[in-house]
Amino acid sequence: MRLPGSKSMTARALIISALADGPSVIEAPLRARDTVLMSAGLRALGVAVDTSEDDRWTVVPGPLRGPARIDVGLAGTIMRFLPPAAALAEGTVEFDGDPHARNRPLLPIVEALRSLGVTIEASPTGGLPLTVSGSGLVEGGEAVIDASGSSQFVSGLLLSAPRFTKGLTLRHEGPPVPSAPHLRMTTHMLRAAGAVVDESVPDVWAVEPSGMRGRTWTIEPDLSGAAPFFAAAAVTGGTVTLAGWPSDSWQPVERVIELFTALGAEVTRSEAGLTVRGTGTLRGISADLSEVSELTPVFAALAALAEGPSELRGVAHIRGHETDRIAALAAELGKAGAGVAEFPDGLRIEPRPLSGTAFETYADHRMAHAAAVIGLAVPGIHLADVGCTSKTLPEFPELWAGLVARS
Structure with missing residues (x-):
């Protein structure tokens, strides 16, 4: 994709x-x-x-x-x-x-x-x-x-x-x-x-103090926007390749690769792009997400679907993002049935049998991404407002629907 x-x-x-x-x-x-x-x-x-x-x-x-x-x-x-x-x-x-x-x-x-x-x-x-x-x-x-x-x-x-x-x-x-x-x-x-x-x-x-030159900027594909799609591969045992990935990136790709690998996925880079493949195993992780805090909602969703508990720390500042993401994730994952303990700087997530629920998004695009990931494995997850994804990826609903249809 x-x-x-x-x-x-x-x-x-x-x-x-x-x-x-x-x-x-x-x-x-x-x-x-x-x-x-x-x-x-x-x-x-x-x-x-x-x-x-x-x-x-x-x-x-x-x-x-x-x-x-x-x-x-x-x-x-x-x-x-x-x-x-x-x-x-x-x-x-x-x-x-x-x-x-x-x-x-x-x-x-x-x-x-x-x-x-x-x-x-x-x-x-x-x-x-x-x-x-x-x-x-x-x-x-x-x-x-x-x-x-x-x-x-x-x-x-x-x-x-x-x-x-x-x-x-x-x-x-x-x-x-x-x-x-x-x-x-x-x-x-x-x-x-x-x-x-x-x-x-x-x-x-x-x-x-200096002038700055006008120049041509070539913008890389959005790594944060790719995270829910990579998560879809990890959850379903499928494969997702992000095409057009540069060989030398200014985004924290190495840390993202480490985290998906720790969760049990396989990650490779080639001329085709950056590829994540689910292995059928989704492990709990203990991770400092301070370098990739934008991805906390997606990793929290994966943690709720994993085989063991996870601790996601180092993200106290995301309480001041589009919403208090730590509190919002604790509330919504808890409603779905996960065991969630809230820390000042993160979450402990204990996987339990999950059930369908209305997943509030709090006008926060990353919360919508988390709900979409949960919905791949749990019937009856309803996003209260998928339109909030227009903040950074207006095409998200269509891209997600196409991904699921192909699978």
Whole structure:
């Protein structure tokens, strides 16, 4: 099967292209709610973003200006990547989004920008709605941040930092930053556009002031979006090949391979793509998912179907994602009959006979993925809202139906 491009790479390519010195082309981008809203937000700031072709978007930078109103939807990438760019605009830029978006953590990036001299009005909790009063430049310099709640706090600042007058030296202080592969993706993509980034000191990122080149970005297939399809192979004893997988990836493919192998699947890479084959055995695992926290719902679904208990830890920060994913998974897997114990940073899942239930999705695309995986093995699983998958993979219902029909 083929999947659209990575959401994470598409979002970063859009921001870097908008701040570059010349036009850029984004090949094989992801067209989904998050990236469509990101494109609209950049247009509101004065950037020409042409998304008329599905497989080739163009971005032509322009002077950033307000007044502008930006709808972030429920996307962490927009609410954390665009405010630093908006600080470079001349004028006022307002941010708001879906009701639950106001509950998603944003204060660390707000405080960091304020420490750099940016004028921001935020809610009493430091989140949305947000108003950035830009003066056309950000002086930059040094800032300290606690990014233990999301690696996007760091990425959001780094993506705009080359345009700061003095660049940026950003230091993290606090518990470990989750989703380290996403930080590496950010720094790799910045360097590919000509930025100078030093990350040789742990938890410190130094970005020199510089221009960034317009270029062509070729977006990899979305590894997070592929996870439920790989899980389908593991559950059913079938085989799924993700075509078009690059030999050298910026996504955490090695960790994903380790996890599916630990669960009992066989994973191979070839010219055909990345292939997962179910072996008829689904083992429980004890795993730190901090590097691939987006996949916690899918791995929790697999754990509920495994032959033994599992512990999934290291993902306390996903309580602040589209919903509190730890609490939501405990509730919904428990309704289906699994034995679930909730930790501050994860779950212990004890497989038990499961039965059909209405699986609430909480407007969260990853919860829908978990329900779909459970439904392969348990009759009577009904997704309350499969439409929420449009956030990152609008084609999910059709792709899933086609996969099941072929099996």
